[in-house]
Amino acid sequence: MLRSTCFALPLALLACLGASLALPAGAATQCPQHFAAGSAPVVANPKLQSRTQEVCFEAFAVLHSGISRTPLYSAEHLTRANLEAAQDLSRKDSFHPELSLPAQDRAELKDYARSGYDRGHMSPNADFATRSAQAESFSLANMVPQVHANNAGIWAGIEGATRQLALKEGELYVASGPAFIGSDIKQIGRVLVPTHVWKVLYSPRQQRAGAYVVTNDETREYSTLSVADLEKMVGIQLLPGLPQKVRDAGMELPRPVSPHDRKGKAKKGQGGQGAQPAEEEFTLKDFSRNILDAIGRAIKH
């Protein structure tokens, strides 16, 4: 990045002030194209910051933590053109450790082996238009330990709803990640198991943003919240390039889609028979306030 030296002369100082105001609000990043307004999330909780490393992929970016050995977020820019161009998924893929990370910081396949947990994608492979981007999504730098019923159930439904909304809106900026809430956390191998997973969506067309959060268990309930509340929950400023009023306002989010319409594409010719409304499958329940209150109490102690 180009940065000029500032001299303490009145005119230069003014110029410097102007320049610093124009700087993006986000963290330093090698791949701004994956982030809303080109601004990467800023880690606010200093305990989350240590042993983090950005990994830029073709179609998404993660901030990886060598403490949890998971991403702290995985960010992607979904466009209608890309989703429509998306080839059918490759017939063969491979989970793999992220070799660009230091060995002591990265998850290995053996950390997850015999744990009973799924390797849950944060940016899902079905979002991506190219085989190479799909293959990269199987990096363990994009995975968290996730309960299978959650990954295959409500979380897959949220991923499908996100694709459908991106098709409708034309584009969305999306980030997804884990939350680790409470005094004790489960660990498999050397990898921490998140208590919650979340997905934040920003629609440039609507100028609105909002988030889903679910507990990492067999739940069929989800909560929605504003970006500002999610940021408090996870300790990361997720959309630093957006005006505060957008981060505060929240957004009407679609219900997670039923398992029969996960692809976020037009229904394949199955007639009307399978078209059961998804409304009853997953239910909206506002539990985010309880989590935020608990975090608020913990901070006061």
Add this chain to the structure above:
Amino acid sequence: MTEQFKPYANEADVIRIGDLEIENGVDRVTLTGDIVLTKDKAGLALARELQALVEKVTKALEDDKALPEVVEVKEARAVKNPFA
């Protein structure tokens, strides 16, 4: 595709039959998603792939002389939250 898939041989392989995603693991093979077997030649091809997969899984389990009643899972440990 299913020819190269060796059930329970590794933690890495992912293959797809229709919209069914099959993940390999040393202690489990997981099938997620759905598959529509249409009454046509494409449906028959998918059905044969699925049959080949299930036969391989069944054989691997039958051939395991020490097959347990219930697979053993390593319990997750509780650790102090490093981020709290």
